[in-house]
Amino acid sequence: MLTDVFAAKPEALPRYRDAGFPDPREFGFPTVRARGLDPVALAILDAMLSRASLEEALESATMTPAEAPDLYRAPVVTTLSTRTVRMLPAVSADRLIWLAEDWTSHDELSGLGAESARDWLKEVQGLCRRTVSEQSLLFVWNCL
Amino acid sequence: MSTHGIGTEPALCMELPVTTQRQRAMARRHRWLRAAYFHDDIVGEILRDSALAADPAIAASKRTRKPESPDAAIGTNLPLDVVPNTLVSRRAHLGRSGIERGDQLITYEPATEDKLRDMFDPETVPDTDG
Numbered sequence: 001m002l003t004d005v006f007a008a009k010p011e012a013l014p015r016y017r018d019a020g021f022p023d024p025r026e027f028g029f030p031t032v033r034a035r036g037l038d039p040v041a042l043a044i045l046d047a048m049l050s051r052a053s054l055e056e057a058l059e060s061a062t063m064t065p066a067e068a069p070d071l072y073r074a075p076v077v078t079t080l081s082t083r084t085v086r087m088l089p090a091v092s093a094d095r096l097i098w099l100a101e102d103w104t105s106h107d108e109l110s111g112l113g114a115e116s117a118r119d120w121l122k123e124v125q126g127l128c129r130r131t132v133s134e135q136s137l138l139f140v141w142n143c144l
Numbered sequence: 145m146s147t148h149g150i151g152t153e154p155a156l157c158m159e160l161p162v163t164t165q166r167q168r169a170m171a172r173r174h175r176w177l178r179a180a181y182f183h184d185d186i187v188g189e190i191l192r193d194s195a196l197a198a199d200p201a202i203a204a205s206k207r208t209r210k211p212e213s214p215d216a217a218i219g220t221n222l223p224l225d226v227v228p229n230t231l232v233s234r235r236a237h238l239g240r241s242g243i244e245r246g247d248q249l250i251t252y253e254p255a256t257e258d259k260l261r262d263m264f265d266p267e268t269v270p271d272t273d274g
Binding site: 001012020032036037038039040064067080108110 | 162164170173174177179180181184185198210227228232233236237240241254265
């Protein structure tokens, strides 16, 4: 599953929804592309970064504005937890590899190399910082 | 499934996803996730069962996958993705991860709602789960 993280202002979402949730990068949103980072994988990261329980993180990771989400009909947009957006930028560059190693040790991240995960985390850090300055939110574009 | 003639090519790299118990539990709770994890199962099934799987040149790429790696690749320059045969997925995969043409997509038929329920939540009475 394609799982791109993108930044968007809340007021841009109705226009995005009306367009059928196309590829967020092509739509013009700042986007970090990835695949295979499903809500469970992102919830594990959220719980690692914050004091949230995994159960709480799982609920956040599966939140979607779609009333009847169906991946066969349209991509499903979920939210990247505000805890992750707040906590991830605080991880220093030299500690990022430790976080990546811990994260990729979970079965849900099977096959993803720690260094690749570190690079992804670093890119998403940039998006997180941007959301604060631009008052955007981070979302995940889930598309089969 | 699309035909690619890929059985004649050496050095297939593949990455086989595995659905965990935690993911299956979430699929019971959130119906839309069932298609996602069914997709992971199908990707593994297609790549394992295809003629390619019998090729001794197949090299698994565990621990080396990048977040944007395609599902499989023949040699170093022909990426392949497995997608459900839907307009939204066929369109989404073109132009990324080196997928430039429709014949780089291996398609499968989407699962019915009943099939997904039977796979992920067989105890639930139809149309009553959330």
